[in-house]
Amino acid sequence: MDIAERTQELALKVHQHKGSVETEEATKNAFVMPFISSVLGYDVFNPAEVIPEFTVDVGMKKGEKVDYAIVHDGEVQVLVEAKKVNDPLRIEHASQLFRYFAVTNARIAILTNGETYHFYTDLDAPNRMDDKPFLIFDLTDIDETLLPELAKLTKESFDLDSVINAAGELKYVGRIKRVLAAQFTEPDDEWVRFLTTRVYERSFTQRVRDQFLPLVDKAMRQFLTEQVNDRLKTALGSSGGYVSGRVAPFDDMGAADLGGPTITDSGEAPADVDEEAGEARRGILTTEEELEGFRIVRAIVCSEVQAARITARDTKTYFGVLLDDNNRRPIARLWFNRSQKYLGVFDAAKNETRIPITHAEEIYQHADQLRATVARYLTGSNGAAGSSAG
CATH class of the missing domain: 3.90.1570.30 (tt1808, chain A)
Incomplete structure:
Protein backbone atom coordinates (compact mmCIF):
# COMPACT_ATOMS: atom_id res chain seq x y z
CA MET A 1 0.00 0.00 0.00
CA ALA A 181 -11.72 27.85 5.79
CA ALA A 182 -12.92 29.91 8.76
CA GLN A 183 -14.13 32.68 6.45
CA PHE A 184 -15.97 30.24 4.21
CA THR A 185 -17.64 28.77 7.28
CA GLU A 186 -18.56 32.08 8.93
CA PRO A 187 -17.34 35.26 7.21
CA ASP A 188 -16.41 38.04 9.61
CA ASP A 189 -17.12 41.75 9.16
CA GLU A 190 -13.67 42.52 7.80
CA TRP A 191 -14.00 39.83 5.13
CA VAL A 192 -17.53 40.98 4.17
CA ARG A 193 -16.27 44.57 3.89
CA PHE A 194 -13.29 43.46 1.80
CA LEU A 195 -15.49 41.71 -0.77
CA THR A 196 -18.41 44.15 -0.71
CA THR A 197 -16.29 47.23 -1.41
CA ARG A 198 -15.04 45.56 -4.60
CA VAL A 199 -18.54 45.23 -6.06
CA TYR A 200 -20.50 48.01 -4.30
CA GLU A 201 -19.42 51.60 -4.83
CA ARG A 202 -21.34 53.34 -2.05
CA SER A 203 -20.44 53.65 1.62
CA PHE A 204 -20.16 50.46 3.64
CA THR A 205 -22.74 51.01 6.37
CA GLN A 206 -24.28 48.61 8.85
CA ARG A 207 -27.33 48.35 6.59
CA VAL A 208 -25.11 47.47 3.63
CA ARG A 209 -23.19 44.98 5.76
CA ASP A 210 -26.45 43.25 6.79
CA GLN A 211 -27.56 43.18 3.16
CA PHE A 212 -24.31 41.75 1.81
CA LEU A 213 -23.47 39.23 4.56
CA PRO A 214 -25.87 36.56 3.20
CA LEU A 215 -24.82 37.42 -0.36
CA VAL A 216 -21.15 36.92 0.45
CA ASP A 217 -21.94 33.64 2.19
CA LYS A 218 -24.04 32.44 -0.75
CA ALA A 219 -21.44 33.48 -3.34
CA MET A 220 -18.62 31.70 -1.50
CA ARG A 221 -20.61 28.49 -1.16
CA GLN A 222 -21.52 28.53 -4.83
CA PHE A 223 -17.90 29.20 -5.73
CA LEU A 224 -16.73 26.23 -3.62
CA THR A 225 -19.33 23.94 -5.18
CA GLU A 226 -18.28 24.96 -8.68
CA GLN A 227 -14.60 24.41 -7.86
CA VAL A 228 -15.32 20.98 -6.36
CA ASN A 229 -17.38 19.98 -9.39
CA ASP A 230 -14.67 21.18 -11.75
CA ARG A 231 -11.95 19.23 -9.95
CA LEU A 232 -14.07 16.08 -9.73
CA LYS A 233 -14.93 16.32 -13.41
CA THR A 234 -11.26 16.59 -14.28
CA ALA A 235 -10.23 13.79 -11.91
CA LEU A 236 -12.80 11.38 -13.29
CA GLY A 237 -12.05 12.21 -16.92
CA SER A 238 -15.30 13.83 -17.94
CA SER A 239 -15.34 15.10 -21.50
CA GLY A 240 -18.30 17.36 -20.86
CA GLY A 241 -18.45 20.92 -19.64
CA TYR A 242 -20.67 23.03 -17.46
CA VAL A 243 -24.37 23.03 -18.16
CA SER A 244 -26.28 25.82 -16.40
CA GLY A 245 -23.80 25.84 -13.56
CA ARG A 246 -23.78 22.06 -13.27
CA VAL A 247 -21.19 19.51 -14.27
CA ALA A 248 -21.92 17.35 -17.28
CA PRO A 249 -22.17 13.64 -16.38
CA PHE A 250 -19.05 11.52 -16.20
CA ASP A 251 -20.90 8.52 -17.63
CA ASP A 252 -24.30 6.93 -17.52
CA MET A 253 -24.65 4.16 -14.98
CA GLY A 254 -28.04 2.60 -15.50
CA ALA A 255 -29.67 -0.06 -13.36
CA ALA A 256 -29.80 -2.44 -16.32
CA ASP A 257 -26.01 -2.62 -16.33
CA LEU A 258 -26.01 -4.01 -12.81
CA GLY A 259 -27.31 -7.43 -13.76
CA GLY A 260 -30.26 -7.43 -11.39
CA PRO A 261 -33.32 -5.50 -10.20
CA THR A 262 -33.05 -2.52 -7.91
CA ILE A 263 -34.92 -2.66 -4.60
CA THR A 264 -36.17 0.85 -3.88
CA ASP A 265 -37.52 2.29 -0.65
CA SER A 266 -41.00 2.31 -2.18
CA GLY A 267 -40.69 -1.26 -3.48
CA GLU A 268 -41.32 -0.07 -7.04
CA ALA A 269 -39.22 -0.86 -10.09
CA PRO A 270 -36.63 1.75 -11.07
CA ALA A 271 -37.21 4.35 -13.76
CA ASP A 272 -36.40 3.41 -17.34
CA VAL A 273 -32.66 3.37 -17.86
CA ASP A 274 -32.78 5.40 -21.08
CA GLU A 275 -34.90 8.02 -19.38
CA GLU A 276 -32.41 8.21 -16.50
CA ALA A 277 -29.47 8.45 -18.89
CA GLY A 278 -31.19 11.19 -20.85
CA GLU A 279 -31.85 13.09 -17.65
CA ALA A 280 -28.20 12.71 -16.64
CA ARG A 281 -27.02 14.07 -19.97
CA ARG A 282 -28.83 17.32 -19.21
CA GLY A 283 -26.34 17.95 -16.42
CA ILE A 284 -25.78 16.99 -12.78
CA LEU A 285 -24.72 18.67 -9.59
CA THR A 286 -22.10 16.91 -7.47
CA THR A 287 -22.41 18.03 -3.86
CA GLU A 288 -19.75 18.15 -1.17
CA GLU A 289 -21.79 15.63 0.83
CA GLU A 290 -21.63 13.16 -2.08
CA LEU A 291 -17.88 13.65 -2.27
CA GLU A 292 -17.62 13.07 1.47
CA GLY A 293 -19.61 9.86 1.10
CA PHE A 294 -17.36 8.75 -1.75
CA ARG A 295 -14.24 9.38 0.36
CA ILE A 296 -15.74 7.38 3.24
CA VAL A 297 -16.57 4.41 0.99
CA ARG A 298 -13.07 4.54 -0.49
CA ALA A 299 -11.50 4.69 2.98
CA ILE A 300 -13.49 1.63 4.04
CA VAL A 301 -12.78 -0.60 1.06
CA CYS A 302 -9.13 0.35 0.58
CA SER A 303 -8.45 -2.40 3.11
CA GLU A 304 -9.45 -4.79 0.31
CA VAL A 305 -8.14 -3.04 -2.81
CA GLN A 306 -5.95 -0.12 -3.84
CA ALA A 307 -7.69 3.22 -3.40
CA ALA A 308 -6.93 4.18 -7.01
CA ARG A 309 -9.27 1.40 -8.19
CA ILE A 310 -12.24 2.97 -6.42
CA THR A 311 -13.93 5.40 -8.80
CA ALA A 312 -17.12 7.41 -9.02
CA ARG A 313 -19.78 8.22 -11.58
CA ASP A 314 -22.41 10.80 -10.80
CA THR A 315 -25.90 10.88 -12.28
CA LYS A 316 -28.69 13.28 -11.52
CA THR A 317 -30.46 10.75 -9.30
CA TYR A 318 -27.61 9.12 -7.41
CA PHE A 319 -23.83 9.10 -6.98
CA GLY A 320 -22.31 5.72 -7.83
CA VAL A 321 -19.12 4.21 -6.41
CA LEU A 322 -17.51 1.54 -8.62
CA LEU A 323 -14.61 -0.85 -8.67
CA ASP A 324 -12.26 -0.27 -11.62
CA ASP A 325 -14.66 2.28 -13.17
CA ASN A 326 -16.77 -0.72 -14.18
CA ASN A 327 -20.54 -0.24 -14.00
CA ARG A 328 -20.88 -4.01 -13.55
CA ARG A 329 -18.94 -3.76 -10.30
CA PRO A 330 -21.03 -1.36 -8.20
CA ILE A 331 -19.86 -0.96 -4.62
CA ALA A 332 -22.40 1.57 -3.39
CA ARG A 333 -24.87 4.20 -4.47
CA LEU A 334 -25.36 7.45 -2.59
CA TRP A 335 -28.94 8.68 -2.89
CA PHE A 336 -28.32 12.10 -1.35
CA ASN A 337 -30.37 14.39 -3.64
CA ARG A 338 -33.48 14.15 -1.47
CA SER A 339 -34.67 14.97 2.03
CA GLN A 340 -34.35 11.33 3.14
CA LYS A 341 -30.87 10.11 2.21
CA TYR A 342 -30.10 6.48 1.40
CA LEU A 343 -27.01 4.33 1.09
CA GLY A 344 -27.45 1.74 -1.64
CA VAL A 345 -25.61 -1.55 -1.02
CA PHE A 346 -25.48 -4.68 -3.17
CA ASP A 347 -25.83 -8.37 -2.46
CA ALA A 348 -24.18 -11.26 -4.33
CA ALA A 349 -26.81 -11.07 -7.10
CA LYS A 350 -26.24 -7.31 -7.44
CA ASN A 351 -29.64 -6.49 -6.03
CA GLU A 352 -29.56 -3.09 -4.39
CA THR A 353 -30.98 -2.38 -0.97
CA ARG A 354 -31.38 1.23 0.12
CA ILE A 355 -30.58 1.90 3.75
CA PRO A 356 -31.93 5.16 5.22
CA ILE A 357 -29.19 7.36 6.69
CA THR A 358 -29.05 10.88 8.08
CA HIS A 359 -25.39 11.77 7.61
CA ALA A 360 -22.61 10.47 5.38
CA GLU A 361 -20.66 9.27 8.43
CA GLU A 362 -23.31 6.59 9.01
CA ILE A 363 -21.79 4.78 6.01
CA TYR A 364 -19.09 3.54 8.41
CA GLN A 365 -21.77 1.41 10.13
CA HIS A 366 -22.02 -0.69 6.96
CA ALA A 367 -18.29 -1.15 6.39
CA ASP A 368 -18.39 -4.95 6.54
CA GLN A 369 -21.02 -5.17 3.79
CA LEU A 370 -19.10 -2.79 1.53
CA ARG A 371 -15.87 -4.74 2.02
CA ALA A 372 -17.70 -7.99 1.32
CA THR A 373 -18.99 -6.59 -1.98
CA VAL A 374 -15.48 -5.70 -3.12
CA ALA A 375 -14.14 -9.06 -1.94
CA ARG A 376 -16.72 -10.86 -4.10
CA TYR A 377 -15.54 -9.01 -7.20
CA LEU A 378 -11.90 -9.74 -6.42
CA THR A 379 -12.46 -13.46 -5.89
CA GLY A 380 -14.62 -13.76 -8.98
CA SER A 381 -17.55 -15.16 -6.99
CA ASN A 382 -19.80 -12.68 -8.77
CA GLY A 383 -20.59 -13.28 -12.41
CA ALA A 384 -19.53 -9.79 -13.52
CA ALA A 385 -16.14 -9.94 -11.87
CA GLY A 386 -14.42 -10.78 -15.09
CA SER A 387 -16.28 -8.26 -17.26
CA SER A 388 -14.50 -5.45 -18.97
CA ALA A 389 -14.87 -1.92 -17.71
CA GLY A 390 -18.13 -0.31 -18.66
Whole structure:
Protein backbone atom coordinates (compact mmCIF):
# COMPACT_ATOMS: atom_id res chain seq x y z
CA MET A 1 0.00 0.00 0.00
CA ASP A 2 1.12 3.55 -0.65
CA ILE A 3 1.07 6.27 2.00
CA ALA A 4 -2.41 7.47 0.98
CA GLU A 5 -3.89 4.01 1.54
CA ARG A 6 -2.01 3.56 4.82
CA THR A 7 -3.29 6.86 6.21
CA GLN A 8 -6.85 6.09 5.07
CA GLU A 9 -6.66 2.72 6.81
CA LEU A 10 -5.47 4.31 10.06
CA ALA A 11 -8.09 7.06 9.76
CA LEU A 12 -10.80 4.40 9.60
CA LYS A 13 -9.39 2.70 12.69
CA VAL A 14 -9.34 5.97 14.63
CA HIS A 15 -12.91 6.73 13.60
CA GLN A 16 -14.14 3.29 14.67
CA HIS A 17 -12.35 3.04 18.01
CA LYS A 18 -11.64 6.49 19.43
CA GLY A 19 -14.86 6.37 21.45
CA SER A 20 -13.52 3.44 23.49
CA VAL A 21 -10.01 4.85 24.00
CA GLU A 22 -9.98 6.65 27.34
CA THR A 23 -6.35 7.13 28.36
CA GLU A 24 -3.11 8.51 26.99
CA GLU A 25 -1.48 5.09 27.15
CA ALA A 26 -4.35 3.53 25.22
CA THR A 27 -4.08 6.32 22.64
CA LYS A 28 -0.40 5.58 22.13
CA ASN A 29 -0.99 1.85 21.72
CA ALA A 30 -4.07 2.12 19.51
CA PHE A 31 -3.20 5.06 17.27
CA VAL A 32 0.25 6.63 17.72
CA MET A 33 2.31 3.46 17.44
CA PRO A 34 0.38 2.40 14.29
CA PHE A 35 1.07 5.84 12.83
CA ILE A 36 4.81 5.43 13.44
CA SER A 37 4.84 1.86 12.16
CA SER A 38 2.18 1.66 9.45
CA VAL A 39 2.31 5.20 8.05
CA LEU A 40 5.94 6.16 8.63
CA GLY A 41 7.29 2.61 8.31
CA TYR A 42 9.48 2.32 11.43
CA ASP A 43 9.66 -0.81 13.58
CA VAL A 44 8.24 0.33 16.92
CA PHE A 45 9.68 -2.77 18.59
CA ASN A 46 13.22 -2.13 17.37
CA PRO A 47 15.05 0.31 19.70
CA ALA A 48 17.47 1.07 16.88
CA GLU A 49 14.53 2.68 15.06
CA VAL A 50 12.06 3.79 17.74
CA ILE A 51 13.00 4.55 21.35
CA PRO A 52 9.99 4.66 23.70
CA GLU A 53 10.18 6.79 26.86
CA PHE A 54 13.22 8.58 25.46
CA THR A 55 15.18 10.22 28.28
CA VAL A 56 17.84 12.92 28.29
CA ASP A 57 18.82 14.94 31.34
CA VAL A 58 18.15 18.59 30.57
CA GLY A 59 19.72 21.09 33.00
CA MET A 60 18.03 20.80 36.36
CA LYS A 61 15.34 18.60 34.88
CA LYS A 62 16.36 14.97 35.44
CA GLY A 63 14.61 11.92 34.07
CA GLU A 64 12.02 13.71 31.94
CA LYS A 65 10.80 11.64 29.05
CA VAL A 66 9.53 12.12 25.54
CA ASP A 67 7.10 9.39 24.48
CA TYR A 68 9.03 8.33 21.35
CA ALA A 69 12.26 9.18 19.56
CA ILE A 70 12.50 8.07 15.94
CA VAL A 71 16.02 7.15 14.83
CA HIS A 72 17.32 7.29 11.28
CA ASP A 73 20.93 6.63 10.24
CA GLY A 74 21.84 6.13 13.88
CA GLU A 75 20.69 9.61 14.96
CA VAL A 76 17.55 10.78 16.75
CA GLN A 77 15.71 12.67 14.04
CA VAL A 78 12.11 13.00 15.23
CA LEU A 79 10.62 13.43 18.71
CA VAL A 80 7.01 12.45 19.38
CA GLU A 81 4.88 13.50 22.35
CA ALA A 82 1.40 11.99 22.65
CA LYS A 83 -1.72 13.13 24.47
CA LYS A 84 -5.07 11.42 24.96
CA VAL A 85 -7.33 11.20 21.92
CA ASN A 86 -9.93 14.00 21.78
CA ASP A 87 -7.77 16.23 24.00
CA PRO A 88 -7.01 19.55 22.29
CA LEU A 89 -3.39 20.05 21.27
CA ARG A 90 -1.84 23.14 22.83
CA ILE A 91 1.76 24.27 22.73
CA GLU A 92 1.90 24.25 26.53
CA HIS A 93 1.49 20.46 26.32
CA ALA A 94 4.85 20.27 24.58
CA SER A 95 7.26 21.38 27.32
CA GLN A 96 9.34 18.20 27.02
CA LEU A 97 9.57 18.66 23.27
CA PHE A 98 10.88 22.20 23.72
CA ARG A 99 13.60 21.11 26.13
CA TYR A 100 14.65 17.99 24.24
CA PHE A 101 14.67 19.78 20.92
CA ALA A 102 17.55 21.96 22.10
CA VAL A 103 19.79 19.13 23.34
CA THR A 104 19.30 16.45 20.66
CA ASN A 105 19.97 16.30 16.95
CA ALA A 106 16.26 16.14 16.24
CA ARG A 107 14.98 18.76 13.81
CA ILE A 108 11.37 17.56 13.78
CA ALA A 109 9.00 17.34 16.75
CA ILE A 110 5.47 15.93 16.65
CA LEU A 111 2.69 16.66 19.13
CA THR A 112 -0.33 14.40 18.65
CA ASN A 113 -3.51 13.09 20.21
CA GLY A 114 -3.54 10.13 17.80
CA GLU A 115 -6.02 11.87 15.53
CA THR A 116 -4.30 15.17 14.74
CA TYR A 117 -0.54 15.55 14.28
CA HIS A 118 1.27 18.89 14.73
CA PHE A 119 4.75 18.98 13.18
CA TYR A 120 7.32 21.50 14.47
CA THR A 121 10.84 22.55 13.52
CA ASP A 122 13.15 25.50 14.21
CA LEU A 123 12.34 28.06 11.54
CA ASP A 124 12.31 31.07 13.88
CA ALA A 125 15.53 30.41 15.80
CA PRO A 126 18.20 27.68 15.37
CA ASN A 127 17.86 24.70 17.75
CA ARG A 128 14.75 26.20 19.34
CA MET A 129 11.42 24.62 18.55
CA ASP A 130 8.91 27.02 17.02
CA ASP A 131 5.72 27.95 18.85
CA LYS A 132 3.63 27.22 15.75
CA PRO A 133 3.55 23.97 13.78
CA PHE A 134 4.63 24.10 10.16
CA LEU A 135 2.28 21.25 9.27
CA ILE A 136 -0.97 20.00 10.74
CA PHE A 137 -2.10 16.57 9.58
CA ASP A 138 -5.63 15.56 10.57
CA LEU A 139 -6.77 11.96 10.12
CA THR A 140 -10.41 13.06 10.32
CA ASP A 141 -9.97 15.28 7.27
CA ILE A 142 -6.94 14.09 5.31
CA ASP A 143 -5.39 16.78 3.14
CA GLU A 144 -3.89 14.76 0.31
CA THR A 145 -1.63 17.69 -0.70
CA LEU A 146 0.33 17.06 2.52
CA LEU A 147 0.99 13.37 1.86
CA PRO A 148 4.15 13.98 -0.24
CA GLU A 149 5.62 15.99 2.66
CA LEU A 150 4.65 13.31 5.16
CA ALA A 151 6.28 10.71 2.90
CA LYS A 152 9.62 12.52 3.30
CA LEU A 153 9.67 11.45 6.96
CA THR A 154 9.06 7.76 6.26
CA LYS A 155 11.82 5.24 6.74
CA GLU A 156 11.96 4.38 3.05
CA SER A 157 12.07 7.98 1.76
CA PHE A 158 13.56 9.97 4.65
CA ASP A 159 14.64 13.40 3.40
CA LEU A 160 15.03 15.79 6.31
CA ASP A 161 16.61 18.58 4.26
CA SER A 162 13.66 18.63 1.90
CA VAL A 163 11.22 18.77 4.81
CA ILE A 164 13.06 21.67 6.44
CA ASN A 165 13.32 23.54 3.14
CA ALA A 166 9.58 23.19 2.56
CA ALA A 167 8.59 23.92 6.17
CA GLY A 168 8.43 27.70 5.80
CA GLU A 169 6.07 27.55 2.87
CA LEU A 170 3.97 24.81 4.47
CA LYS A 171 3.68 26.84 7.68
CA TYR A 172 2.19 29.91 6.05
CA VAL A 173 0.20 28.15 3.34
CA GLY A 174 -1.41 26.01 6.04
CA ARG A 175 -2.32 29.03 8.14
CA ILE A 176 -3.76 30.88 5.15
CA LYS A 177 -5.87 27.84 4.26
CA ARG A 178 -7.22 27.67 7.82
CA VAL A 179 -8.08 31.38 7.73
CA LEU A 180 -9.89 30.88 4.42
CA ALA A 181 -11.72 27.85 5.79
CA ALA A 182 -12.92 29.91 8.76
CA GLN A 183 -14.13 32.68 6.45
CA PHE A 184 -15.97 30.24 4.21
CA THR A 185 -17.64 28.77 7.28
CA GLU A 186 -18.56 32.08 8.93
CA PRO A 187 -17.34 35.26 7.21
CA ASP A 188 -16.41 38.04 9.61
CA ASP A 189 -17.12 41.75 9.16
CA GLU A 190 -13.67 42.52 7.80
CA TRP A 191 -14.00 39.83 5.13
CA VAL A 192 -17.53 40.98 4.17
CA ARG A 193 -16.27 44.57 3.89
CA PHE A 194 -13.29 43.46 1.80
CA LEU A 195 -15.49 41.71 -0.77
CA THR A 196 -18.41 44.15 -0.71
CA THR A 197 -16.29 47.23 -1.41
CA ARG A 198 -15.04 45.56 -4.60
CA VAL A 199 -18.54 45.23 -6.06
CA TYR A 200 -20.50 48.01 -4.30
CA GLU A 201 -19.42 51.60 -4.83
CA ARG A 202 -21.34 53.34 -2.05
CA SER A 203 -20.44 53.65 1.62
CA PHE A 204 -20.16 50.46 3.64
CA THR A 205 -22.74 51.01 6.37
CA GLN A 206 -24.28 48.61 8.85
CA ARG A 207 -27.33 48.35 6.59
CA VAL A 208 -25.11 47.47 3.63
CA ARG A 209 -23.19 44.98 5.76
CA ASP A 210 -26.45 43.25 6.79
CA GLN A 211 -27.56 43.18 3.16
CA PHE A 212 -24.31 41.75 1.81
CA LEU A 213 -23.47 39.23 4.56
CA PRO A 214 -25.87 36.56 3.20
CA LEU A 215 -24.82 37.42 -0.36
CA VAL A 216 -21.15 36.92 0.45
CA ASP A 217 -21.94 33.64 2.19
CA LYS A 218 -24.04 32.44 -0.75
CA ALA A 219 -21.44 33.48 -3.34
CA MET A 220 -18.62 31.70 -1.50
CA ARG A 221 -20.61 28.49 -1.16
CA GLN A 222 -21.52 28.53 -4.83
CA PHE A 223 -17.90 29.20 -5.73
CA LEU A 224 -16.73 26.23 -3.62
CA THR A 225 -19.33 23.94 -5.18
CA GLU A 226 -18.28 24.96 -8.68
CA GLN A 227 -14.60 24.41 -7.86
CA VAL A 228 -15.32 20.98 -6.36
CA ASN A 229 -17.38 19.98 -9.39
CA ASP A 230 -14.67 21.18 -11.75
CA ARG A 231 -11.95 19.23 -9.95
CA LEU A 232 -14.07 16.08 -9.73
CA LYS A 233 -14.93 16.32 -13.41
CA THR A 234 -11.26 16.59 -14.28
CA ALA A 235 -10.23 13.79 -11.91
CA LEU A 236 -12.80 11.38 -13.29
CA GLY A 237 -12.05 12.21 -16.92
CA SER A 238 -15.30 13.83 -17.94
CA SER A 239 -15.34 15.10 -21.50
CA GLY A 240 -18.30 17.36 -20.86
CA GLY A 241 -18.45 20.92 -19.64
CA TYR A 242 -20.67 23.03 -17.46
CA VAL A 243 -24.37 23.03 -18.16
CA SER A 244 -26.28 25.82 -16.40
CA GLY A 245 -23.80 25.84 -13.56
CA ARG A 246 -23.78 22.06 -13.27
CA VAL A 247 -21.19 19.51 -14.27
CA ALA A 248 -21.92 17.35 -17.28
CA PRO A 249 -22.17 13.64 -16.38
CA PHE A 250 -19.05 11.52 -16.20
CA ASP A 251 -20.90 8.52 -17.63
CA ASP A 252 -24.30 6.93 -17.52
CA MET A 253 -24.65 4.16 -14.98
CA GLY A 254 -28.04 2.60 -15.50
CA ALA A 255 -29.67 -0.06 -13.36
CA ALA A 256 -29.80 -2.44 -16.32
CA ASP A 257 -26.01 -2.62 -16.33
CA LEU A 258 -26.01 -4.01 -12.81
CA GLY A 259 -27.31 -7.43 -13.76
CA GLY A 260 -30.26 -7.43 -11.39
CA PRO A 261 -33.32 -5.50 -10.20
CA THR A 262 -33.05 -2.52 -7.91
CA ILE A 263 -34.92 -2.66 -4.60
CA THR A 264 -36.17 0.85 -3.88
CA ASP A 265 -37.52 2.29 -0.65
CA SER A 266 -41.00 2.31 -2.18
CA GLY A 267 -40.69 -1.26 -3.48
CA GLU A 268 -41.32 -0.07 -7.04
CA ALA A 269 -39.22 -0.86 -10.09
CA PRO A 270 -36.63 1.75 -11.07
CA ALA A 271 -37.21 4.35 -13.76
CA ASP A 272 -36.40 3.41 -17.34
CA VAL A 273 -32.66 3.37 -17.86
CA ASP A 274 -32.78 5.40 -21.08
CA GLU A 275 -34.90 8.02 -19.38
CA GLU A 276 -32.41 8.21 -16.50
CA ALA A 277 -29.47 8.45 -18.89
CA GLY A 278 -31.19 11.19 -20.85
CA GLU A 279 -31.85 13.09 -17.65
CA ALA A 280 -28.20 12.71 -16.64
CA ARG A 281 -27.02 14.07 -19.97
CA ARG A 282 -28.83 17.32 -19.21
CA GLY A 283 -26.34 17.95 -16.42
CA ILE A 284 -25.78 16.99 -12.78
CA LEU A 285 -24.72 18.67 -9.59
CA THR A 286 -22.10 16.91 -7.47
CA THR A 287 -22.41 18.03 -3.86
CA GLU A 288 -19.75 18.15 -1.17
CA GLU A 289 -21.79 15.63 0.83
CA GLU A 290 -21.63 13.16 -2.08
CA LEU A 291 -17.88 13.65 -2.27
CA GLU A 292 -17.62 13.07 1.47
CA GLY A 293 -19.61 9.86 1.10
CA PHE A 294 -17.36 8.75 -1.75
CA ARG A 295 -14.24 9.38 0.36
CA ILE A 296 -15.74 7.38 3.24
CA VAL A 297 -16.57 4.41 0.99
CA ARG A 298 -13.07 4.54 -0.49
CA ALA A 299 -11.50 4.69 2.98
CA ILE A 300 -13.49 1.63 4.04
CA VAL A 301 -12.78 -0.60 1.06
CA CYS A 302 -9.13 0.35 0.58
CA SER A 303 -8.45 -2.40 3.11
CA GLU A 304 -9.45 -4.79 0.31
CA VAL A 305 -8.14 -3.04 -2.81
CA GLN A 306 -5.95 -0.12 -3.84
CA ALA A 307 -7.69 3.22 -3.40
CA ALA A 308 -6.93 4.18 -7.01
CA ARG A 309 -9.27 1.40 -8.19
CA ILE A 310 -12.24 2.97 -6.42
CA THR A 311 -13.93 5.40 -8.80
CA ALA A 312 -17.12 7.41 -9.02
CA ARG A 313 -19.78 8.22 -11.58
CA ASP A 314 -22.41 10.80 -10.80
CA THR A 315 -25.90 10.88 -12.28
CA LYS A 316 -28.69 13.28 -11.52
CA THR A 317 -30.46 10.75 -9.30
CA TYR A 318 -27.61 9.12 -7.41
CA PHE A 319 -23.83 9.10 -6.98
CA GLY A 320 -22.31 5.72 -7.83
CA VAL A 321 -19.12 4.21 -6.41
CA LEU A 322 -17.51 1.54 -8.62
CA LEU A 323 -14.61 -0.85 -8.67
CA ASP A 324 -12.26 -0.27 -11.62
CA ASP A 325 -14.66 2.28 -13.17
CA ASN A 326 -16.77 -0.72 -14.18
CA ASN A 327 -20.54 -0.24 -14.00
CA ARG A 328 -20.88 -4.01 -13.55
CA ARG A 329 -18.94 -3.76 -10.30
CA PRO A 330 -21.03 -1.36 -8.20
CA ILE A 331 -19.86 -0.96 -4.62
CA ALA A 332 -22.40 1.57 -3.39
CA ARG A 333 -24.87 4.20 -4.47
CA LEU A 334 -25.36 7.45 -2.59
CA TRP A 335 -28.94 8.68 -2.89
CA PHE A 336 -28.32 12.10 -1.35
CA ASN A 337 -30.37 14.39 -3.64
CA ARG A 338 -33.48 14.15 -1.47
CA SER A 339 -34.67 14.97 2.03
CA GLN A 340 -34.35 11.33 3.14
CA LYS A 341 -30.87 10.11 2.21
CA TYR A 342 -30.10 6.48 1.40
CA LEU A 343 -27.01 4.33 1.09
CA GLY A 344 -27.45 1.74 -1.64
CA VAL A 345 -25.61 -1.55 -1.02
CA PHE A 346 -25.48 -4.68 -3.17
CA ASP A 347 -25.83 -8.37 -2.46
CA ALA A 348 -24.18 -11.26 -4.33
CA ALA A 349 -26.81 -11.07 -7.10
CA LYS A 350 -26.24 -7.31 -7.44
CA ASN A 351 -29.64 -6.49 -6.03
CA GLU A 352 -29.56 -3.09 -4.39
CA THR A 353 -30.98 -2.38 -0.97
CA ARG A 354 -31.38 1.23 0.12
CA ILE A 355 -30.58 1.90 3.75
CA PRO A 356 -31.93 5.16 5.22
CA ILE A 357 -29.19 7.36 6.69
CA THR A 358 -29.05 10.88 8.08
CA HIS A 359 -25.39 11.77 7.61
CA ALA A 360 -22.61 10.47 5.38
CA GLU A 361 -20.66 9.27 8.43
CA GLU A 362 -23.31 6.59 9.01
CA ILE A 363 -21.79 4.78 6.01
CA TYR A 364 -19.09 3.54 8.41
CA GLN A 365 -21.77 1.41 10.13
CA HIS A 366 -22.02 -0.69 6.96
CA ALA A 367 -18.29 -1.15 6.39
CA ASP A 368 -18.39 -4.95 6.54
CA GLN A 369 -21.02 -5.17 3.79
CA LEU A 370 -19.10 -2.79 1.53
CA ARG A 371 -15.87 -4.74 2.02
CA ALA A 372 -17.70 -7.99 1.32
CA THR A 373 -18.99 -6.59 -1.98
CA VAL A 374 -15.48 -5.70 -3.12
CA ALA A 375 -14.14 -9.06 -1.94
CA ARG A 376 -16.72 -10.86 -4.10
CA TYR A 377 -15.54 -9.01 -7.20
CA LEU A 378 -11.90 -9.74 -6.42
CA THR A 379 -12.46 -13.46 -5.89
CA GLY A 380 -14.62 -13.76 -8.98
CA SER A 381 -17.55 -15.16 -6.99
CA ASN A 382 -19.80 -12.68 -8.77
CA GLY A 383 -20.59 -13.28 -12.41
CA ALA A 384 -19.53 -9.79 -13.52
CA ALA A 385 -16.14 -9.94 -11.87
CA GLY A 386 -14.42 -10.78 -15.09
CA SER A 387 -16.28 -8.26 -17.26
CA SER A 388 -14.50 -5.45 -18.97
CA ALA A 389 -14.87 -1.92 -17.71
CA GLY A 390 -18.13 -0.31 -18.66
